[in-house]
Amino acid sequence: MTTKQRTTKQRTAILEALAEQEDFRSAQQLHDDLRSAGQAVGLATVYRNLQALAAGGQVDVLVTDDGESIYRQCAEEAHHHHLVCRECGSTVEFQAPELEEWTRAIAAAHGFTDVHHTMEVFGLCPEHEAGEAPSR
Amino acid sequence: MTTKQRTTKQRTAILEALAEQEDFRSAQQLHDDLRSAGQAVGLATVYRNLQALAAGGQVDVLVTDDGESIYRQCAEEAHHHHLVCRECGSTVEFQAPELEEWTRAIAAAHGFTDVHHTMEVFGLCPEHEAGEAPSR
DNA sequence: GAAGACATGACAATCATTCTCAGGAGCCGG
DNA sequence: CCGGCTCCTGAGAATGATTGTCATGTCTTC
Numbered sequence: 213m214t215t216k217q218r219t220t221k222q223r224t225a226i227l228e229a230l231a232e233q234e235d236f237r238s239a240q241q242l243h244d245d246l247r248s249a250g251q252a253v254g255l256a257t258v259y260r261n262l263q264a265l266a267a268g269g270q271v272d273v274l275v276t277d278d279g280e281s282i283y284r285q286c287a288e289e290a291h292h293h294h295l296v297c298r299e300c301g302s303t304v305e306f307q308a309p310e311l312e313e314w315t316r317a318i319a320a321a322h323g324f325t326d327v328h329h330t331m332e333v334f335g336l337c338p339e340h341e342a343g344e345a346p347s348r
Numbered sequence: 349m350t351t352k353q354r355t356t357k358q359r360t361a362i363l364e365a366l367a368e369q370e371d372f373r374s375a376q377q378l379h380d381d382l383r384s385a386g387q388a389v390g391l392a393t394v395y396r397n398l399q400a401l402a403a404g405g406q407v408d409v410l411v412t413d414d415g416e417s418i419y420r421q422c423a424e425e426a427h428h429h430h431l432v433c434r435e436c437g438s439t440v441e442f443q444a445p446e447l448e449e450w451t452r453a454i455a456a457a458h459g460f461t462d463v464h465h466t467m468e469v470f471g472l473c474p475e476h477e478a479g480e481a482p483s484r
Numbered sequence: 485g486a487a488g489a490c491a492t493g494a495c496a497a498t499c500a501t502t503c504t505c506a507g508g509a510g511c512c513g514g
Numbered sequence: 515c516c517g518g519c520t521c522c523t524g525a526g527a528a529t530g531a532t533t534g535t536c537a538t539g540t541c542t543t544c
Contacts, residue, residue: 218510220522240500254524259501261522279415279531280500295458304458311447319471322431322440327471335455335463354541356491376531390493395532397491415500416531 217264225251226261227270227285235301236274236282236294274332297337353400361387362397363406363421371437372410372418410468433473 217223229245230237237245243258262283265271272286274294286292288305291312295304311331319327353359365381366373373381379394398419401407408422410430422428424441427448431440447467455463 218521220510222523238500252524256502256525257523275411275413275415277411279411279417281415295455295460295463297460304460306454308450308454310450314444314446315469318442318444319431319469323474323477324431324433324440324469324471325477327431327469329467329469331465331467333451333455333460333463333465335460338459341459341461354490356540358492374531388493392494392533393492 222251222253222257223261225249225253226258227265230265230271230283230285233284235303236272236284236296238280238282242283293331293333295333295335297340298334299336299340302337302339353404358387358389358393359397361385361389362394363401366407366419366421369420371439372408372420372432374416374418378419429467429469431469431471433476434470435472435476438473 225246226242229242229249229251233245239259239262240255242262243253243255246253246258262271262273262281266273266283269289270285271283272294274282274284274296276282284294284303286305288307290307292305292307293311295306296302308331315329316327319325361382362378365378365385365387369381375395375398376391378398379389379391382389382394398407398409398417402409402419405425406421407419408430410418410420412418420439422441424443426443428441428443429447431442432438444467451465452463455461
């Protein structure tokens, strides 16, 4: 099950790049980051590793509204959710025991089993809460 | 803000196609559906109208794991969530007042403003809850 | 019925992501 | 330490969904 995986310097580099990041980053951003850092890693490699890491639960994935996948190395190992600033991308992790229970209850009420859910919260962090409607 | 919109037969056709559907459909699926139904509508038009309808709150949009946008005409006008069977795609709508409040609370606790959230639940509906691990 | 405004449709253009394939680098037994 | 085999990497091509372009069609209003 646990697909055999080697320890290559590219993989290590990617993990380190993720470790230095607070925010969610797209594969492409990460690729740029690595380039800038002098670590020339192929784009395809970044994608492959990111997927592998995500599959192994070592990083969290989110799909943005426009269908881009973004990755982040999270502090919590356990299931948790995110509060993300839609301007600067800064992220707060939080857990929601009530939500979990509550979800289970709703699912059960409709006879659904083997449930899992996605829930993310987007907003403006204290630093960006100004009342203007900028870019989009 | 309310962009002026005409009543064209294409738009009508799209709405009808959506009305006949219980499940979420992608733009391309809808396009095919229309084609099959004899209503030859341009793909670009389907995309445009879907977006317009979504913006106007007349249809709901969901972004799948692989970044595809899927649309559905929902019964509820108000904000609500979905419980979707990952085998057959059948969907149950539900509201979650507690969740809404609760989300606001968490956001506030971290100083976030202008918050909105996404939350969808996936599972196996009563008809598919068998213990086998089929396709994927 | 005519003019102007917006919608449509076919196709090109984008963009993120995946595939392909040749060359390179870990890992294991000797 | 060496050979060999397998997995990984990297560059670019290929894919697939979505968006842009622009000439033409169709409402609406007068």
